[in-house]
Amino acid sequence: MSKSTRKLNEVARQMMSGVVQILVEGYLEEDIQSVLNPAIRIPSIWSGSGFFVKYKDLQGYIVTNAHVVRNAVKIEISSMLTSEERFEAEIVGLVKQLEPDVALIKLSEKELIRFKKLAIQPIEYLELRGGTSPSRGENIKAIGYPLGMAEPNISGGEITNFISGSEFSSERYVTNAAINPGNSGGPSISEDGKVVGVNTAVVVNAENIGFITPASFVKIIIENLILQNEPQFAGIGGKLQKNSENFNPLLKQEQAKGVIISQVASNGFLEAANLQARDVILSINQIEFDRHGIVVGKEGLYRHTNIFDVMKLVPIGEEVSITYLRAGEIHQTQAQAMPNPEKGILSNPILSERNYLEIFGMIIQPLSFEIIQAIQEVDPYAQIEMLKILDRDKPMLVVTHIHQGTQADEMEWPLGELIIKANDQETHTLEELQKVIENSSKEAILLECMSGTIGYFQLEKNTN
Numbered sequence: 083m084s085k086s087t088r089k090l091n092e093v094a095r096q097m098m099s100g101v102v103q104i105l106v107e108g109y110l111e112e113d114i115q116s117v118l119n120p121a122i123r124i125p126s127i128w129s130g131s132g133f134f135v136k137y138k139d140l141q142g143y144i145v146t147n148a149h150v151v152r153n154a155v156k157i158e159i160s161s162m163l164t165s166e167e168r169f170e171a172e173i174v175g176l177v178k179q180l181e182p183d184v185a186l187i188k189l190s191e192k193e194l195i196r197f198k199k200l201a202i203q204p205i206e207y208l209e210l211r212g213g214t215s216p217s218r219g220e221n222i223k224a225i226g227y228p229l230g231m232a233e234p235n236i237s238g239g240e241i242t243n244f245i246s247g248s249e250f251s252s253e254r255y256v257t258n259a260a261i262n263p264g265n266s267g268g269p270s271i272s273e274d275g276k277v278v279g280v281n282t283a284v285v286v287n288a289e290n291i292g293f294i295t296p297a298s299f300v301k302i303i304i305e306n307l308i309l310q311n312e313p314q315f316a317g318i319g320g321k322l323q324k325n326s327e328n329f330n331p332l333l334k335q336e337q338a339k340g341v342i343i344s345q346v347a348s349n350g351f352l353e354a355a356n357l358q359a360r361d362v363i364l365s366i367n368q369i370e371f372d373r374h375g376i377v378v379g380k381e382g383l384y385r386h387t388n389i390f391d392v393m394k395l396v397p398i399g400e401e402v403s404i405t406y407l408r409a410g411e412i413h414q415t416q417a418q419a420m421p422n423p424e425k426g427i428l429s430n431p432i433l434s435e436r437n438y439l440e441i442f443g444m445i446i447q448p449l450s451f452e453i454i455q456a457i458q459e460v461d462p463y464a465q466i467e468m469l470k471i472l473d474r475d476k477p478m479l480v481v482t483h484i485h486q487g488t489q490a491d492e493m494e495w496p497l498g499e500l501i502i503k504a505n506d507q508e509t510h511t512l513e514e515l516q517k518v519i520e521n522s523s524k525e526a527i528l529l530e531c532m533s534g535t536i537g538y539f540q541l542e543k544n545t546n
Contacts, residue, residue, distance in 0.1 A: 087221070090273045094223040094236050097271050100206030101234045102161045103227040104130045104146055104187075104267065105168065108154040109433050117456040118482040118497075119445050120436040125155075131226035131234075131268030131281070132159065132187065136207035137304055142189035142197070145300055146267030147282060148176040151185050153433050159189070162233060163201040169193045175307040179429045182252040182295040183282045184303050184313070185267075208269055210297040211276035216241045216255065224259040224281050224292070226268025235265070239290070241278070246376075247391045249318070254293045255279055261292035270294050298395055306398055315394040316402075317422030319350020322389065325362060325373035333362060334410030338373040340364040341389060347423050348475075351393075355404055355417035362407040366392055393419070426474040426510070427451070439512050441519070442527075442539040443488020444495065448512065449478040457482075457498050464498030471500070471532075476510045478502075478532075489539050496535075503530040 109116065110124045130150030135143055144159065151157055151173055158168040170193055176185035189197060198205070216222070220241045228235050239259025247253040257270065261284045269277040279294035303313045325338040333342070340362040346352045357363075364370060366389065370378040375389040396402055396419040404415050430436055430450040438447045447453060454468045471478060479501040484490050503509055504518040505528055519527055522541065529537040 090221055090223060090238075093273060093275045094225060094271060097206060097208055097269070097275065098225055098234050098236065099161075099163055099203070100134045100208045101225045101227075101268055102132050102134070102144060102159040103232075103234075104132050104144075104150055104171075105158045105160065106130070106151060106154045107156040108151075111153045111431055111433060114456045114459050116433060117452050118460075120433065120438050120447070121440070121445075123433060129227065129230050129264055130266045131264065133225075133267075133269045133277070134205050134207045135186075135277075135300075135304070136209040137301075140188075142191075142194035142205075143174065143304075144171065144187050144189075145269075145280060145304075146185050146187060147183045147280065147295075148178065148180050148185040149183055150267050151187060152176060152178065152180075152431060157187060161197070161201070163203060163205070164197060165200075166232075167197075167200055169197050175303075175311070175313045177303065177313050178431055180431075181250065182254075182299045182303070183266075184280060184295055184300050186304060186307055186313075208271070208277050209275070210301045211272065211274070211278050212298070212301070215296065215298070216272060216278050218243065220272065220278075222257060222259060222270045222272055222278055222294075224257070224261055224265065224268065224270045224294075226261075226265035226281055228260075228262035228265040230264055234268075237261075239292075241294075242291075244387075245293075246388045247394065248388075249322075249390055252299055252315075252394060253296055253387070253391045254282065255296060257292050257294055258290040259292060260290075302395055302397060310398055312421075314398065314421040316396045316398055316419035317351060318390065318393055319354070319420070319422055320347045320352040320357075321345035322363070322375060324375065333360065333407065335362065335407060340371055340373065340407065341375040349423045351402075351417055351420050351422075354420065355402075355415045357404070357406060357415065358408070360408075363389070363404060364407060364412070365405040367396070367403055368405075425472070426476040426478060427454075427472050437512055438482075439516060442490050442537070443485045444481050444490040445483035446479055446501065446512065446515065447482050449480040449500065453480060453482055461496070461498055464496070468498065468500070479509065479512065479515060490537065493537055495537055499535055500532040501529055502532050504528070506530075 110126045115122045132144040132146030135145045157171045171187045174186040224237045237260035243256035245254045261281045268281045279296045282293045282295045284292045321344045322341045323344045327338045343361045377387040481499040527539045
């Protein structure tokens with residue numbers, strides 16, 4: 083055994099005491115029934131891992147995966163420092179869309195005092211690695227509680243690859259260290275005693291391929307949670323496309339470098355920086371990009387870090403400098419980093435946050451990515467129609483369930499209808515629809531859908 087391996091083993095054993103098991107009571111979010119009818123909730127119990135994180139003067143804060151606590155009703159942790167005692171924890175914040183799959187929970191002041199009183203030694207707070215990222219081939223140890231084990235498990239491996247992020251996803255490290263169910267949320271640590279990332283997922287039907295969420299993303303999430311109360315990332319605020327030598331005459335560029343802005347979103351970062359469609363972004367904070375949006379230089383030589391990853395790691399509110407090309411001339415501009423402006427169609431995986439109306443024998447909800455995905459199992463054609471409106475700036479209302487023997491059933495309203503008007507008034511939200519119904523002087527409500535389908539519902543038959 084090499085000296086380096088022995089040192090990594092010693093570091094892992096020391097850091098193991100900062101890793102906790104997370105035991106959760108909650109609801110199954112994957113169930114299609116509960117997506118289409120939020121009144122149906124299927125209870126379940128599960129477990130995961132986490133670790134006490136060292137960040138400024140925080141005490142009792144624990145990092146884990148968002149999917150471990152996302153639909154939790156009750157969260158408890160246990161630690162090798164406190165025998166089989168359990169301690170209640172609460173969610174500080176989480177990335178609902180799991181990109182990246184990170185959450186921050188904490189012990190209440192009362193539970194933290196109890197933990198310290200019962201612990202056989204002080205809490206081991208684990209430090210997130212900063213600065214340079216791990217290199218391909220670097221040895222790591224993954225720590226966690228796989229398969230509900232009562233004590234933490236240590237598995238060894240290497241950083242084997244990198245997967246760059248995109249507009250909708252974040253960068254991940256690839257490892258051959260064993261990551262199993264229950265390991266999720268635990269740390270992967272390096273020889274320097276730092277957390278390189280959070281154990282996130284394993285690829286089904288693949289051998290020795292697991293994913294780690296980089297520590298840099300975890301750190302920026304914690305900072306945004308503490309400062310902004312939201313685990314959001316800075317976004318581009320528009321659409322980008324790859325550059326090409328074909329564009330040289332049009333863009334008046336000598337060589338295809340940087341990425342082309344194809345669309346500027348209202349109230350987004352690009353608009354704040356006074357950038358326009360067909361401008362070419364050459365660099366952000368002096369980090370240059372090639373025509374694919376990949377970082378140019380040593381970092382980009384070994385891994386495909388791209389413009390989206392660079393932007394996400396800028397703290398919200400920080401001034402960002404941009405070098406861009408417009409009509410053959412190079413310019414400089416600045417703007418504060420900000421989240422992407424929200425679109426009308428959002429992801430809403432938190433069961434307790436799903437609002438709905440039960441009227442005229444049907445369930446009506448704001449359209450979300452989860453509903454679109456669930457509808458596929460029932461009516462693929464309806465899903466295709468929904469996918470056409472993802473870029474809408476305003477919310478949409480969708481019929482997700484029909485009760486048998488009701489007005490909606492008698493009119494044979496199909497699942498997935500998108501309601502656009504109520505009594506000829508444009509309707510985008512549940513509140514707007516409810517207001518039309520409550521203020522109606524008529525005995526019936528006329529609903530009109532995007533498909534042209536109409537429904538005429540008698541109010542006296544509605545007891546909801």
